[in-house]
Amino acid sequence: MGFNKLLERQIKKYLPEDYYLQENLARFIQAVHDSYEDYERDRKLFNHAFACSENEYIQINEKLKKEAELKHASIQQLKQTINKFKGNENIKYNDTDDLSDIISYLEHELQEKKKADDLLQQSEKRLRLALSTIDDNVWEYHFPTQTMNFAVNEKSILELNKTVFEGKENLVWWQTILEEDQHIAIDTFRQYMSGEITKHCVEYRVKLKDGKTKWILNRGGVISKSKTGKPITIIGTLTDIQNYKNIQGELTATANRLSHLLINLQTGVLLEDENGKVVLTNKKFTDFFAYPGSPETLVGIECTELYESASSLFTQPTEFLIKTARHLKEKKPVNNEELNMADGRVLERNYIPLFIDDVYRGHLWTYNDITERKHSEIQLKKQEEKYRSIIANMNLGLIEVDLQENIKYVNQSFCLMSGYEEHELIGKNAADMFVKDEFKRVIEEKNNSRQLGLSDAYEMNVKTKNSDANWWLVCGAPLYNDKQQHIGSIGIHLDITQQKILERQLMEAKQIAEKSVHAKDLFLANMSHEIRTPMNAILGMSKQLQKTTLNTQQKSFLEIIGTAAENLLVIINDILDFSKLEAGKVTLEEIGFNMHDLITNTSRVLKLKAEEKGLVFAVSIAPEVAKVLKGDPYRINQVLMNLLSNSIKFTKRGRVTLQCLLNNNNPNSQALEIVISDTGKGMDEGFLKNLFNKFSQEDESIARSYGGTGLGMSIVKQLVELMNGTITVNSKKGEGTKVTIRLSFAKGTESDLPKKDNSHVEAHILADKRILLVEDNEMNRVVAETILKQYGATISEAVNGVEAVDAIRNHNFDIVLMDIQMPVMDGLEATRHIRNDLHSTIPIIALTANAVKGEMEKCIQAGMNDYLSKPFEEEDLIRLIAKWLGREAHFDPAKTVKTADTPLYDLSKLKQITRGDEKFIVKMLQVFINETKAGITGLEQAFEKKDLKQVKFLAHRMKSSLSNLNISSAARIAGNIENAQWSEEGYPVLESQIRELKKVVAVVIPLIMADYSELQY
Structure with missing residues (x-):
């Protein structure tokens, strides 16, 4: 805006509108314009002065004084012009108005302005001085000329001086801004030009002379606009905020660490802002209130929604919402508020309002599960009441001592226990009176723990007035006064002298019992060996005899021998199974099996026995039972064989049935119910209670008529329970018995089924192989030698471990078959000599009649390669020997490939x-x-x-x-x-x-x- 425009405004301000003539005023303004330069130049001079040195400033000031004198001359001309207005008849004014007075007034105003200019100059000096001492840099931008001016001081954050901008009015400011931040400055000026903003506050980074960058804060606003509202000039400041940014980064890192800490706390955390929205929560909080999804999904949600959705989890939902609303309204800290949950849990809640500079900025909720603590407190309270009652009603000795162990109080029971009267105890030192030297250290430790507020119980051998062999159980605790100051200890004493005597007797009895159990185990191991050894010979030679030519009578006799031997083996196995079950030494397989095939094969063996007695034998299996289940098929078969055998044994007429039902079918498992029922003689209700006891039979006539050990049902029950199942028996005398077994199995696949051994043992698989047979029992040597010679082996014998070691030292063998229990030196010791002394790696297979669990592990630890229990199957023995000789039995295709001449069936x-x-x-x-x-x-x-x-x-x-x-x-x-x-x-x-x-x-x-x-x- 020019000076003439400014003058026009002044005239309009000081002259009444009625006396203002546009035409005469225009001539006047033109005259003034001839005397003055454009006001815009004055403004530029001022701006230039704002950024110049002090000498330059004085020169400009002198120039301004000259301009003021010119302005004074213009005023004089203004007087003359106004006097001419007096002769214009169109001018309307009051007679009392004196234009000369107005001119005088204008002169006065000019004088005042001159004074103001002087004051302004002084103010500008002070401003320049102030700007030179502050860190902020002032700048001005002129839109029409696109120039940026800076008031640079000694602390310029841009490290510039005034010469940088000298003669460079079109310098683009944002060239000093970091390239990736330039869009911030450009967008800001664009918004000014479009009229979207009239002030701004932005942050960005600038480039310094040394190539480093610095964060600055740029603030400013419009100070002049055009008639159309466009900005002409904006003025602002630049502030160095690098330190703030550094601190902000540290605070952000600290906040991140704090956030991570809160998220991983075992305390439920909910942080809300002042608007009631979720800012932060953690996994523990979502677990407490069963919110689906991760904690991050709750951020930004209105917290009132969370309160309302969680209210149903509390025993008193309305009270929970009311309390929550009250806390939010009052904004006062709340600590240890207990909330009872509908599922029995107890939560402890804390409310912490957050204020920054006395301004509310949100709040923090914390939740802790104190269910266990509350239960403990309740239990402790019950125990306190219980012990108070015990002390009141039982003969428990109560004593109170001070910090020096001096007795302050005793009750009558304590006097009776100690043998002293009350007056003999009060004031005396309890430790000196009752504690033996070997317990002095214990009492010192207990006193130290009382100082820490700890309570405990301990046993102590004490001296009393009449004896030094008494034992007390002492329950000690710290004693406090009304001000909660520790003043001593309190103890409750129980005389346990008789219990200690019993304890010593029980310990002696336990040692005797352990020796007895060890003796029983040793006896069972010996019995297993001693009985299985002749059994091995009987069964082995029976099978070898079956290969010979026999007449009908001889076959019959041989069948009787085999049947009797197998029945005897069943009895032996029952006794051993029961012993192993009692000792917890039975483990279960976890392999795939087909329940349909297992039940079918089991029932097929027993069906003929049932039909021989004229019984109907029916088996049914639910078709929904999975083809492959995972479990121990051998133990299941043992259970079914036992139960079915009992049903057939005790049923004279009628039927025996087995049903396998599907109780529950889950994606990965099935629950089955196996029901075995018969129409046999049944049992009395009184005997049912003892059915599963060992050696249990209803009466002596059972053993005479049917035989058996009385261990079968006990073994069945223990096996079923070992498989995590249940067994129930319903029976009535003369009406039959129903046994129900419930078992659960994991589902399997075809790959879980054990691979069948389809290998064929060749007749001369052991040809040219030398085998050392170490066996003290002559019958077993005969059996083994008979079997092995059929396959081409050369046999050498030894009757004990010493002979075996000598034989291996002096001769070459391909494999050793080693018995375990032998005179002079057993098989385990002999194996250790062979491995350690002879350093031989010859394969050693244990052949043992000891079927007790752990025997195989002992053999492997001694250095043996494999294990086979007696009595053994011929093919099992040959396959095992062939395996360790590297002569694996191979599959014979001729056994399975059918030819055109192959018969349609084969028996x-x-x-x-x-x-x-x-x-x-x-x-x-x-x-x-x-x-x-x-x-x-x-x-x-x-x-x-x-x-x-x-x-x-x-x-x-x-x-x-x-x-x-x-x-x-x-x-x-x-x-x-x-x-x-x-x-x-x-x-x-x-x-x-x-x-x-x-x-x-x-x-x-x-x-x-x-x-x-x-x-x-």
């Missing part, structure tokens, strides 16, 4: 199962024919109903029996029907498979009947 497996018993074979074949006939009929009926589940189940049942007779073609078809996924409409392929199976069966059965004329179709 070799059945003959092996029945041991060649023709009568038994006939019965088994008759069962096969009946079941197969019923199975084909059932398949057709199930297919007509399109009941695929039943079709698969029946095919599965038929597959097992077909496989046992090696009817491979039919078994393969049954397997396809069971495993295929039938989905086509009408199931034409399935129908053809059933027809094909029926066709094969129709051919095979007549062939079997032709070979065995006794069979009936």
